[in-house]
Amino acid sequence: MSLTNRARGWVLVMFITMACSTVGMAQRFIRLDPITTGVMFANHITESDSFNIYNDIYAYNGGGVAVGDINADGLPDLFFTGTSVPCALYLNRGNFQFDDITETAGITLKGICNGAMMADLSGDGLVDIYVCRRHASNMYYVNNGDNTFTERAIASGIAVNKSSTQAAAIDIDRDGDLDLYIVNNGEARRLGFLNPGENDQLFRNDGDNHFTDVTALSGIKDKGYGLSASVGDLNNDGWPDIYVANDFEERDKLYMNDGQGLFEETTMKHLPYMSQFSMGSDIADINNDGLLDILTVDMLPESHARRMTQIGGMSKYGPFFDSAQRIHNTLQLNRGNDRFTDIAYLAGIAATDWSWSVLCADFDNDGLTDIFISNGTKRDLGDQDVSYHVASERDLRNDAYKQIPTTRLRNYYFANTGTLQFDSRAGAVGLIDSVITNGAAYADLDGDGDLDLVLNNTDTVAFIYRNQTIEDGPEGHAFLRIQLQGRKLNKAALGARVDLYAGGLHLVREVQASRGYLSSVDPTVHFGLGATRNIDSMVIRWPDGFVNVLKDLAVNIDITVVENPTARWIAPAPPVTIFQEIPKTSIPFKHRENFYDDFKRERLLPSKFSIDGPGLAVGDVNGDGLEDVILTGAKYSPTQLFLQTATQQFVRDSLCGLEDITDAEDVSVALFDIDGDKDLDVLIVTGGNEFDIEDEELRDRLYLNNGKGVFTLVPDGVPTGLQSGCKVVLGDIDGDKDLDVFIGGRVIPGRFPEAPRSYLLRNDKGKLVDVTQKQGPDLSTMGLISHASFSDYDKDGDADLFVVGMWMSPKLFQNNKGSFKDVSKAAGLEGHEGWYNCVASADIDADGDVDYIIGNLGTNSFYVDRKNDPIDIVYADFDENGSVDPIMSYVPERVRMPARGKQVLQGHMPVLTRSYPFFRDYAVATTDDVLSKTSVKPIDTLYVRSFASTVLRNNGASGFSFEPLPDMAQLSPVMAILPMDVNGDGAVDLVMAGNFTGAEGEIIGYDAGIGNVLLNDGAGHFTDVRADSSGFVVPGDARNIASIPWGANKTLVIVARNNHRPRLFVVDRPRPKDRR
Amino acid sequence: MNRLVGVCLLFLLAAVRPSFAQVPDSAELVHQWNRCVIEVIMEDGFGPPIAARIHAYANLAGYQAAYHGFPGYRSLVGTLQGFTKCPEPEQGKVYDWRVSMVAAYQIACQKLLYRITISDSLAKVHFAALAAVVPKDVFDRSKQYGIDVGKAIQAYAKGDGYARTQGMPEWEWPKCDSCWEPTPPNFAKPLSPYCGMVRTIAIKSATQFPVPPRINFSKERGSEFYKAAKETYDVVRTLTPEQREIANFWNDNPVVTSYRGHFIYNTRQISPGGHWMNVAMQVMRDKRSSMIKALEVYSMLGFGLFDAFTSCWAEKYRSPLIRPVTYINRYIDNAWEPLLQTPPFPEHASGHSTITAAAAEILTFQFGDVAYTDSTEVPFGFTVRSFKNFRQAAAEASISRLYGGIHYRRGCEAGAVQGAEIGKYIVATVKFR
DSSP: OHHHHHHHHHHHHHHHHHHHHHHHHHOOEEEOOHHHHOOOOBBOOOOBTTBSTTTOTTTTOOOOEEEEOTTOSSSOEEEEOOSSSOOEEEEEEETTEEEEOHHHHTOOOOSOEEEEEEEOSSSSSSOEEEEEETTSOOEEEEEOSSSOEEEOHHHHTOOOOSOEEEEEEEOTTOSSSOEEEEEEOOSOOOTTSOOOOOOOEEEEEOSSSOEEEOHHHHTOOOOSEEEEEEEEOTTSSSSOEEEEEEETTSOOEEEEEOSSSOEEEOHHHHOSOEESSOOOEEEEOSSSSSOOEEEEOOOOOSSHHHHHHHSTTOOTTSTTOOTTEESSOEEEEEOSSSOEEEOHHHHTOSOOSSEEEEEEEOTTOSSSOEEEEEEOOSSOTTOHHHHHHOOOTTTOOTTGGGGSOOOOOBOEEEEEOSSSOEEEOTTTTTOOOBOOEEEEEEEOTTOSSSOEEEEEEBSSBOEEEEEOTTTTOOTTOEEEEEEEEOSSSOTTOTTOEEEEEETTEEEEEEOOSEEBTTEEOOOOEEEEEETOOEEEEEEEEOTTSEEEEEEEEESSEEEEEEOOOOEEOOOOOOOOOSEEEEOGGGSOOOOOOOOOOHHHHOTTOSBOSSOOOOOEEEEOSSSSSSOEEEEOOOTTSOOEEEEEOTTSOEEEOTTSSSSSOOSSOEEEEEEEOSSSSSSOEEEEEEOOSSSOTTOGGGBOEEEEEOSSSOEEEETTOSOOOBOEEEEEEEEOSSSSSSOEEEEEEEEOTTOTTSOOOOEEEEEETTEEEEOHHHHOGGGTTOSEEEEEEEEOTTOSSSOEEEEEEEEEOOEEEEEETTEEEEOTTTTTOTTOOEEOOEEEEEOTTSSSSOEEEEEOOOSOSTTOOTTOOOEEEEEEOTTSSSSOEEEEEEEEESEEEEOSOHHHHHHHOTTHHHHOOSHHHHTTOOHHHHHTTOSSOOOEEEEEOBOSOEEEEEOGGGOEEEEEOOGGGOSSOEEEEEEEOSSSSSSOEEEEEEOBOOBOTTTOOBOOOOOEEEEEOSSSOEEEOOHHHHOOOOOSOEEEEEEEEETTTEEEEEEEETTSOOEEEEESSOOOTTOO | OOHHHHHHHHHHHHHHGGGSSSOOOHHHHHHHHHHHHHHHHHHHTOOHHHHHHHHHHHHHHHHHHHGGGSTTOOOOTTTSTTOOOOOOOOTTOOOOHHHHHHHHHHHHHHHHOSOHHHHHHHHHHHHHHHHTTSOHHHHHHHHHHHHHHHHHHHHHHHTTSHHHHHTSOOOOOOOSTTBOOOOTTTTOOOSSTTGGGSOOSSSSOTTSSOOOOOOOOOOSTTSHHHHHHHHHHHHHHTOOHHHHHHHHHTOOOSEEEEEETTEEEEEEOOOHHHHHHHHHHHHHHHHTOOHHHHHHHHHHHHHHHHHHHHHHHHHHHHSOBOOHHHHHHHHTOTTOOOSSOOOSSOOSSOHHHHHHHHHHHHHHHHHOSOOEEEOTTGGGTOOOEEESSHHHHHHHHHHHHHHTTSSOHHHHHHHHHHHHHHHHHHHHHOOOO
């Protein structure tokens, strides 16, 4: 007995010691005891049989925090809103001591209060408080200057009663006073019937503490269930823009200010997609490129078990499925050309569970913007087991809400690492409490130079986390604090922008009150400056459009800058771009993809195979010396030829003979002289997933050119049988000076992931002969092929074959007198299974041999994790009902788990319902557990271990080394690569485009990208050119890229896009030789 | 193990416990198995056609394992479609047919239901009680025989093509003016679109008894079809309290999904087939029917429900007709909502009308014209309703779909015609004695 006790004592001591040392090393936040701070506010949400989640859909949305200096003593004061408790106002007495002055201040508020904002709306230099309320009129407390307030919402014309969530103070017309944007919400919501929320409202400040509703004129049309609005000059034109985050099916709205105080809703021109259940939001520059980025938070859980129990019911077949809305956080990176790219997965911030607030600030004063995200709901409203079993609305017992479980998780803190990848460090920085936090705000409460955090918690006392950065030693954590003083009514200069330059550092701040969720922050400008000792200059752009410049400032100081208008701010001229886009209609072609839902037949398919086109080929078909263009048509559309005219126009030649067959899905086309008659003939590969394996539409087609660009179909000209094919490639395999053909098998329609057949076709004087079994038996069934390249990797003078595909490693086949031998292993290609879409060859390091660039899925997606764990698919007809059952797995937490949700898996394999009737059981089932429920043995397992698009550097005899392209090239799948020197330095640069919108229902799309131009330093190292400088912008599903000479010294680059028009760019460089 | 099984077992055990040491009344064993199947079907969320299939095969297993103990009763091998073999007991050996029956129910249910921990638990309770009164050798032999019969029924069920219908692509509904399309508020995918392809059990094929045709579609105001939709519209707008009660009483929609903000929840209700199985149970408990009578009635009723659903589904997806809510929202009143949530499959003909008519024929054959009181819906918050006889109840169930706003009158009448034909045929051809 005594021995056991002693042993236990030792363990305890050791544990404490270790815990202390860990804390001492890394902690930056310390939670202060409410007894010592005096902040005892706790947002208890008191449920009753008449107030709970069944009666009010927003019963658990919690409260916010407003921060502002109400008595102008330099110390930020705090205001908390409550759901079932009264709001509270705390005066900051310094040294983290607060006095509750709610009563004496005259603020008595009951009922559900949502957002609060502290801002000087009245323009008298004193901070006022505006409180949004649910089911009640908003309140406007005007500061009397003696720590008391007078409520005058009605008198000021802003007594809005539309269940508002938050207000934002914003000088929309730059007239020097603060106008008011109010985010409104709605009442009960029923799916399936017209059911809008309340329209948001915009009030113009009349200048005499009265506001006029100008919503109708302003262009604000938001009928959504708005939960937050963030303000910032997103397009850097000097005028404030607004981002509204909407819950449910109403899209988020991005309102661009037209420069006259009116707004235009142009969201989808700027964003690829957005969060679906958007809650909090913030606008800040997260990568120090001088451009403001947008963050929104949603409800995707990080842990596998919670994803399976909380999100298990979401489906793309819901009544209001919208492919533009995704259930995860977004970090919309500003590309500088009015376009944003969501990089949330690459950044590692996409999944933070049921999230409310997101705040971007430099919490560790290292010059990089960090991210805080709060989360939690009083009850797990997404719990699928509860949803499944709760009785009907009619039968709901009044206390049924009590059955919904409660989970408390940590909040999230992401440290900016200086790359685009953030480090999740809540525990390490001391945010170790598991708590339900709704609104939050930051402020330097003790004025020491670092930002403290204030959290409004559900059912728990509010937290104040003291930031220890300065206390730990300011060395390397320099700061600058700036109080701005406007000259007009907007004395706090809300909306002002500060650009700070120090050495190579360029930091941007915009002064905004409302940020995150239901909350407003202190308007003091705070810069973390890391090791910086001197600030070169600071440009202050005042909200009324004037500018002041300060030079040579010290660090670690507080300064006050008073507006002293000398010059008007003028927007910088846009950079000169490498590429100039010419009108899409220059080639009068629009690819029309037929709608086919692959997932109806193959519910467990990870991505569609029916949206591969259009194929693209260029060449002079009519012998006039000008290169013409062929673009292939999807099912129901013809493949079309566009002849280039002498005036650089393209004219469709509908009589060319290629347009007769429209039932097939033409995915690839090649132009080459097959029969040696000195004209270009046409080979078309058909593909798609909408056919059955023996359908005639899958027959590939060969057309002969009569020399004038008129084509005749050669019956059975391509001996590839009835197969769904991928991109065709050409090479001279037998040294007879004519081009031979490789056509990879893309997929067996309806039978993913069984390997289809690929074909090597020898050109025997114009006749294509299948020589796969004879000359390349290893090529026959390699896997799901996407693309290939004939190129001489070993410099022995013949064409070798490099092949890429999905769920397989790249493969290299050495040409030996026309026969192909698999040398993948010796080349070092094994174990690099990827989701490869394309390959290009070029000598990137000018060492005389061929290197490869392979386009992959990219690293900005759900399944990519930092630990490089693979995903895999194991398949067989496990339930013996005739269909292939591909079970996809990933490794969320060390163990291989089924990637797809219970409903999808059981929708395809209903018998598994017997094994996993409950979501909570399925949530902990490993893939091996699931497989053990069937007696059928798996046929095979396929992997993806590499997600990055990569350079394969040819090291000669020692094989290839994989060198991933930079993060900015990993934002979405790369589908097409054009190697060409775009800046005339002699090194081969890369022009790339991609995106893929055909992902399964939970992912929806891998489509954040807008294309890239990567410059080569000469040694094969690439850097991304910012989109506003490259001029190369390709949103949508790019599939193929080609270039043709454009006049004497220019090149036209054509990017073919699925279901869109091609995009066309001219670059002031000659077209590289042998590059189509 | 989990809350659900706990609750369910509690319910079952409550029925068993008073006589736990003794064997429950033999007929009561059959009733408890059917109650169990009804409950698990609700929990599993099977659609009505699949639920009917479960009722049919489960009770066939029970009957086949027990009929030897009752002189005059005969095997259904050769009577049912494709039912060619079923194990026979050993001659001259003693069996306890209750034990065999329980084992057969349990084994059959293992391939029919999902939440089989519940049915396995019931078997355990029954076996424990029976083991106390049956000699061990007899018990073991009887149990083994029941298992063999259960497996034979598993094999027989597997051959009906149901599994294959579950592996088929999702049904693409045609697009046209008269065509069914997903309905508000859930716009759910069409339910069990291939169930009409499953082999029938007692009738020769799903098309043996044709459904009277639907009214010719027209969107023109004043057309016959418009008038039919208008009738549904008007009836729902002017429902009497009793009509409202009737509609709700016969709603029997197994899963109704509702939304509250982020919170989505499903209402569970007895299925139409389960409703009639329960009516049979009430009548037999009242009449204190014997075990073999119960097996016969449940089996025949199960066959009727299964074949009626299969026939009805074959027609629904052959001629996918637009639901009243879609037609009315489009051509009459875009804000109209039916009283009941429209179930996710085409309109013609009414499934409830079809299976109800078949059930009424079978129960009338079994019990004659008896008055009874139906308390099936009490657990779901509705009152009891009394009926003069089964056919009157069937007529009420049929018209309830018009009151609910989910069918046209023609759909109700057509279903009733086909269902009655199916019921009469089964009564005439499926001989248990």
